[in-house]
Amino acid sequence: MARYIARRLFYSIFVIFGVSVIVFLTLQLVPGDPAIALVGENASPQVIAQIRTELGLDQPLPVQYWRWLERFLHGSLGKSIRTHRDVITEILDRLPYTMVLALSAVFLSTTLGILMGVFAAINRGRLGDYLTMGFAIVGLSVPGFWIALLMIMFFALYLRLLPVMGAASWQNLIMPAIALSLHSAAQKARVTRASMLEVLGQDYVRTARAKGLSERTTLFRHALKNALIPVTTMIGLQFGHLMGGAVIMEQIFAWPGIGRLALQSVQGRDFPVIQGTVLFAAVIFLLSNLVVDIVYASLDPRIRYS
Amino acid sequence: MHRSIRVSATVKQPMGTKYKSRHWAIDAFRRLRRSPIAMAGLFLFACFIVMVIFAPWIAPYDAVEMRIPDRLQPPSPAHLFGTDDFGRDIFSRVVWGSRLAIRLGVLSVLISAGGGILLGLIAGYYGGQIDNILSRLLEIIMALPDMLFAITIIAILGPSLDNLVVALGFLNWPGFMRMTRGSVLSAMQNEYVEAARAIGVPSRRLMLRHILPNVAAPVIILSASRFGGALLAGSGLSFIGLGVPIPQPEWGAIMATGREYMASAWWITVFPGVMIALVVLGVNLLADGLRDALDPRLKN
Numbered sequence: 001m002a003r004y005i006a007r008r009l010f011y012s013i014f015v016i017f018g019v020s021v022i023v024f025l026t027l028q029l030v031p032g033d034p035a036i037a038l039v040g041e042n043a044s045p046q047v048i049a050q051i052r053t054e055l056g057l058d059q060p061l062p063v064q065y066w067r068w069l070e071r072f073l074h075g076s077l078g079k080s081i082r083t084h085r086d087v088i089t090e091i092l093d094r095l096p097y098t099m100v101l102a103l104s105a106v107f108l109s110t111t112l113g114i115l116m117g118v119f120a121a122i123n124r125g126r127l128g129d130y131l132t133m134g135f136a137i138v139g140l141s142v143p144g145f146w147i148a149l150l151m152i153m154f155f156a157l158y159l160r161l162l163p164v165m166g167a168a169s170w171q172n173l174i175m176p177a178i179a180l181s182l183h184s185a186a187q188k189a190r191v192t193r194a195s196m197l198e199v200l201g202q203d204y205v206r207t208a209r210a211k212g213l214s215e216r217t218t219l220f221r222h223a224l225k226n227a228l229i230p231v232t233t234m235i236g237l238q239f240g241h242l243m244g245g246a247v248i249m250e251q252i253f254a255w256p257g258i259g260r261l262a263l264q265s266v267q268g269r270d271f272p273v274i275q276g277t278v279l280f281a282a283v284i285f286l287l288s289n290l291v292v293d294i295v296y297a298s299l300d301p302r303i304r305y306s
Numbered sequence: 307m308h309r310s311i312r313v314s315a316t317v318k319q320p321m322g323t324k325y326k327s328r329h330w331a332i333d334a335f336r337r338l339r340r341s342p343i344a345m346a347g348l349f350l351f352a353c354f355i356v357m358v359i360f361a362p363w364i365a366p367y368d369a370v371e372m373r374i375p376d377r378l379q380p381p382s383p384a385h386l387f388g389t390d391d392f393g394r395d396i397f398s399r400v401v402w403g404s405r406l407a408i409r410l411g412v413l414s415v416l417i418s419a420g421g422g423i424l425l426g427l428i429a430g431y432y433g434g435q436i437d438n439i440l441s442r443l444l445e446i447i448m449a450l451p452d453m454l455f456a457i458t459i460i461a462i463l464g465p466s467l468d469n470l471v472v473a474l475g476f477l478n479w480p481g482f483m484r485m486t487r488g489s490v491l492s493a494m495q496n497e498y499v500e501a502a503r504a505i506g507v508p509s510r511r512l513m514l515r516h517i518l519p520n521v522a523a524p525v526i527i528l529s530a531s532r533f534g535g536a537l538l539a540g541s542g543l544s545f546i547g548l549g550v551p552i553p554q555p556e557w558g559a560i561m562a563t564g565r566e567y568m569a570s571a572w573w574i575t576v577f578p579g580v581m582i583a584l585v586v587l588g589v590n591l592l593a594d595g596l597r598d599a600l601d602p603r604l605k606n
Binding site: 011014015016018019022026027029030031137138140141142143144145150154155157162163175241243246248252253259262263266267269274275277278282285287306 | 324548
């Protein structure tokens with residue numbers, strides 16, 4: 001087990017390295033000379049040349065990358081152009097908000113998704129199945145931000161029940177969490193149903209029924225436990241994704257998370273912060289997948305971790 | 307001869323089928339026609355295509371021309387979906403927007419499917435070191451936070467339909483590569499591939515004639531669902547101003563203007579959203595139907 005974790009960790013570090021190369025190269029596409037951007041168009045050529053040397057911009061790309069990586073490994077993601085604060089502090093300031101939103105959305109979508117999936121599987125081929133799965137495929141097809149807008153119109157503007165903007169109280173969390181969880185609840189419902197149906201056809205379920213266990217025990221103790229394995233992967237993926245910030249939802253509800261930070265930085269062409277958020281999100285994504293895989297391997301003896 | 311081999315390899319006849327199959331595509335279409343879900347999806351998608359082709363005849367007004375006296379009109383016989391803050395007819399904008407939507411969906415899927423299939427074919431067929439390198443590359447791309455990376459690319463290249471296509475196409479190829487690689491690996495287990503190799507069929511021909519057809523069914527299904535995904539992501543990005551810029555009648559961009567008038571002019575936000583939902587629902591239903599039709603083994 002320790003060796004499995006060590007190997008996975010090594011792979012993750014390799015992937016982070018790759019992501020950092022891609023992020024670095026992407027930012028080379030930014031039009032304009034950073035030195036000119038720093039001192040202004042009217043500066044003399046000597047000053048610009050001097051700045052270029054100071055920033056290392058006259059070095060070949062691999063050398064620039066290496067310096068950039070060195071700073072990154074020392075924990076410095078640079079300073080924001082807009083606020084002049086450290087990029088890492090900017091990100092950490094937003095982290096709690098993103099975390100709360102991500103956890104609520106994951107919790108909502110998992111509960112709802114599993115309930116719907118199990119319900120549909122038990123009622124296979126009956127009206128309940130068609131209705132739940134119909135609801136699920138509609139949920140997959142409807143744009144989440146559109147649902148968010150409809151909710152704002154109905155609950156905030158018409159009924160005046162919920163606040164629209166900001167993160168002042170827990171009530172601010174309700175709409176973005178629901179809007180964010182809709183799509184993945186639908187996905188989880190479909191996956192749960194399919195894997196539940198597969199498990200229900202297995203021999204050990206027939207054995208459980210044959211030995212006279214109640215339908216409830218068979219379903220929940222024997223079938224559901226095994227059927228939930230693919231859903232666990234989805235939880236890890238979704239959490240990893242949302243921790244990178246839900247850009248559109250956070251923007252609609254003015255929720256001060258990482259996604260909103262990234263969007264504000266993009267609009268302000270604040271590239272140090274952009275690269276910081278992308279790298280940060282990639283690290284979190286890999287870590288949460290790693291955790292899910294380890295939990296998996298320890299829960300399910302069938303998964304070999306050689 | 308090739309054909310008969312391929313048929314037996316890709317589609318296993320379900321028990322008790324009355325007809326004799328000629329070609330897997332015909333076979334699949336027959337099954338597709340019997341599925342009400344797939345037909346509903348096909349109907350929605352066909353309506354969308356009709357809208358794309360006949361946009362100039364269906365739309366009663368110009369999509370971008372402003373008529374200030376008509377601004378913010380609620381839905382009426384003259385303006386089915388109402389008008390926006392510049393007096394533009396929302397219905398006409400939505401109809402013209404279908405052309406942007408189909409370009410976005412088709413082009414981004416073509417980029418990601420093209421790249422993904424090619425790399426997956428190479429990785430699966432050659433295996434070994436090449437497979438290793440390509441698979442690591444795939445893991446790196448999959449670890450990129452897609453929304454953040456998409457807004458970064460668009461921020462650098464500038465908001466436009468083509469740049470949106472590039473960003474979404476680039477982010478979506480790993481799914482196609484993974485699927486192709488898997489299908490290739492399992493196809494290579496088939497005896498006819500071994501036989502073809504034994505009689506000295508060259509690599510390229512082996513890949514294109516004997517292995518690639520096995521990839522067709524899963525790729526068609528994935529393309530359909532990615533088409534819907536591209537519409538959702540693209541309209542979302544346009545909505546926050548990082549997709550198709552506003553005077554153009556992109557559905558998400560129309561909603562962005564609607565956002566400022568949510569309290570007074572709900573129609574600007576509601577109708578484009580309904581359109582997106584219907585088209586994506588259509589391709590999703592079609593994808594589900596295709597999954598059942600093209601892969602009868604999955605249907606128990």
